[in-house]
């Protein structure tokens with residue numbers, strides 16, 4: 001099996017800087033990147049080039065010479081590896097053997113080259129032709145009840161493939177269209193929508209040029225969206241104050257050296273990023289933000305009494321919001337001590353943060369998984385919105401709410417119809433444009449899919465990307481059941497663990513990556529995607545594909561749909577769509593005319609096109625028709641509170657991984673090296689547990705009597721780290737077995753991968 005990559009990186013103080021340049025050349029040097037891969041990076045995230053397959057951060061209209069970061073470059077170089085995972089490899093290794101390999105070792109085999117079919121008799125994947133694959137899968141799908149089949153999407157495939165995938169599902173007969181979003185920002189899609197009427201953020205890139213304060217909650221930019229560090233650095237230089245809420249002191253938010261700025265690289269003095277760093281406890285955000293709101297209201301009352309300019313934007317609150325009085329009442333009846341205990345932050349610190357808000361004209365709230373992946377995640381988002389609403393900080397320049405999305409097209413997949421909720425699907429348009437009647441009942445989200453699978457009711461699975469069996473909670477329960485499915489199909493670039501849990505019939509369908517050319521009848525095809533700011537861009541690959549047998553995701557969806565639906569509806573013109581993707585975009589434009597009109601022309605303008613957002617225009621598509629204040633019923637985002645010996649564990653990404661794809665075993669920005677099987681712990685907590693650094697422990701889920709299932713992960717090395725009391729940290733996906741399936745956000749069912757209640761057991 002492959003060894004770890006050679007690692008010449010030394011830990012370098014700040015995020016960005018020389019360490020990040022070394023980080024990406026390491027992948028090249030390790031022989032993973034094929035010839036010319038580094039040159040390909042020059043057209044990453046540029047008009048006329050391809051869009052990075054890593055995060056969903058904006059692609060600015062005036063890009064830098066190198067508009068990519070360490071991790072975007074890693075993702076591209078990883079895609080463009082010279083290694084190949086061929087039929088010979090599968091002939092050598094049985095699936096039972098591969099099931100014992102790590103994702104790292106599986107991915108290190110390189111790019112998949114041929115369609116493969118699982119042969120149960122030999123327990124091996126064997127080479128198949130595309131025709132055999134499409135016909136074989138179609139035959140199986142047509143034997144199954146469509147309602148027992150799930151079509152998952154992992155957030156990378158472009159708008160064209162995604163739009164058609166949703167139509168395929170509905171024409172076949174189900175709405176079971178979960179997306180990686182169900183484990184990620186679904187809390188935003190549901191929770192933010194509840195309070196602002198919009199399921200996505202209201203900010204635009206240039207708002208960052210006009211804000212005076214940013215409340216930055218539970219997102220790790222140095223690792224997960226490094227290009228945001230450029231505009232943040234510019235903002236700080238202008239005098240904008242960043243207040244961070246995060247249990248870990250993340251490097252990118254403390255200091256940053258811009259690797260694109262030669263002067264700063266030579267002189268080596270990083271920019272200090274945060275004005276205040278509030279190390280909240282896991283799940284402490286509701287209380288912390290409430291404390292900040294409490295101070296803002298106090299400051300407003302003082303200003304009012306003194307006849308000075310108000311802090312509260314009374315007119316905005318009156319005209320545009322609902323629920324203010326109830327919220328203020330709760331705020332007043334909650335005393336500081338409760339807020340200090342629940343947040344882990346002292347009153348003077350919360351007051352100082354409130355003062356920054358009160359003194360700022362324009363404020364932005366930014367957040368990530370630290371808010372969304374909690375049982376009361378929706379309420380945490382609601383509390384951040386409460387803070388912004390107090391001074392009318394939504395719907396004007398330099399202000400707003402900005403969730404940082406994960407996969408590079410995860411927001412776009414939802415926009416063009418990948419949703420299990422029928423009310424969000426364009427069913428009228430399907431009827432009008434395609435004579436397509438869609439199933440009436442809602443489909444399954446990720447948690448519901450898993451529950452159905454565990455009950456034996458979900459029998460078929462297609463994955464458009466992803467490594468779902470590995471990314472989900474409750475592995476110990478999920479993994480054995482996965483193999484009981486009748487059909488599993490994976491559209492993928494590289495081999496992963498989920499592929500090594502085949503159902504009774506199973507196929508792997510290898511696809512192109514974004515930087516590769518996609519030649520169809522009308523020539524090389526463009527695809528498109530949507531970023532965190534709701535901008536849509538074209539992307540075109542120019543590299544020769546990793547194998548002549550690869551197909552694009554769009555072509556695979558068309559091939560599967562055509563074989564399965566077999567001419568049932570003449571308006572579903574799979575061949576014509578595949579021949580020329582601009583026809584799919586015309587259809588997207590007809591389906592969503594307000595947002596996507598003239599898509600083919602507009603997607604290639606610098607900076608892409610903006611599809612608009614009603615909340616940004618202060619049109620609130622909520623139940624009350626106004627922006628909603630959230631009156632919280634919990635002071636912590638965790639679903640299970642404190643008890644003697646109980647800790648709250650946050651599961652994190654390292655700087656050397658993309659979700660379940662592990663590039664290496666170090667976490668440069670956190671100064672950690674060599675192993676991912678670690679549990680980060682506050683030194684005082686180590687002492688009070690009678691443990692010592694380097695000792696191995698087991699973490700056990702403490703479900704507080706909710707169920708009898710035992711959940712444990714052993715072999716974790718105790719590692720001292722600067723954390724709040726009672727908060728532990730470790731890595732996703734190694735610790736996923738600890739997250740119960742039922743432990744999820746109340747509104748959206750997003751698994752609560754942060755704030756998992758655990759106990760520590762020796763050995």
Ligand SMILES: Nc1nc2c(c(=O)[nH]1)N[C@H]1C(S)=C(S)[C@@H](COP(=O)(O)OP(=O)(O)OC[C@H]3O[C@@H](n4cnc5c(=O)[nH]c(N)nc54)[C@H](O)[C@@H]3O)O[C@H]1N2
Nearest residue numbers: 071218219220224245282283368369370406407653658659
């Ligand atoms: N290089 C790289 N880039 C990526 C990814 C990757 O794996 N690697 N993944 C992509 C995807 S799909 C996503 S969704 C995004 C994820 O990007 P993030 O939203 O940054 O997600 P996480 O890495 O899970 O880290 C969340 C942050 O929240 C903090 N946190 C944990 N619990 C709490 C809490 O209770 N309160 C607060 N305030 N903070 C808390 C953690 O310390 C951490 O800094 O990144 C995307 N980009």
Ligand SMILES: Nc1nc2c(c(=O)[nH]1)N[C@H]1C(S)=C(S)[C@@H](COP(=O)(O)OP(=O)(O)OC[C@H]3O[C@@H](n4cnc5c(=O)[nH]c(N)nc54)[C@H](O)[C@@H]3O)O[C@H]1N2
Nearest residue numbers: 154180184465466467471491492494496651659660732753
């Ligand atoms: N405990 C815990 N669990 C979590 C999280 C957490 O923070 N903590 N985060 C959650 C989040 S935010 C997310 S988004 C999910 C991620 O869940 P997924 O999206 O399901 O997982 P990934 O690891 O991103 O999928 C990687 C696989 O996708 C395939 N792939 C890569 N590129 C392409 C491509 O261009 N096309 C196709 N078709 N396939 C491709 C490769 O085969 C690769 O092995 O995990 C969730 N799970």
Ligand SMILES: [Mo]
Nearest residue numbers: 180184406407
């Ligand atoms: Mo995500």
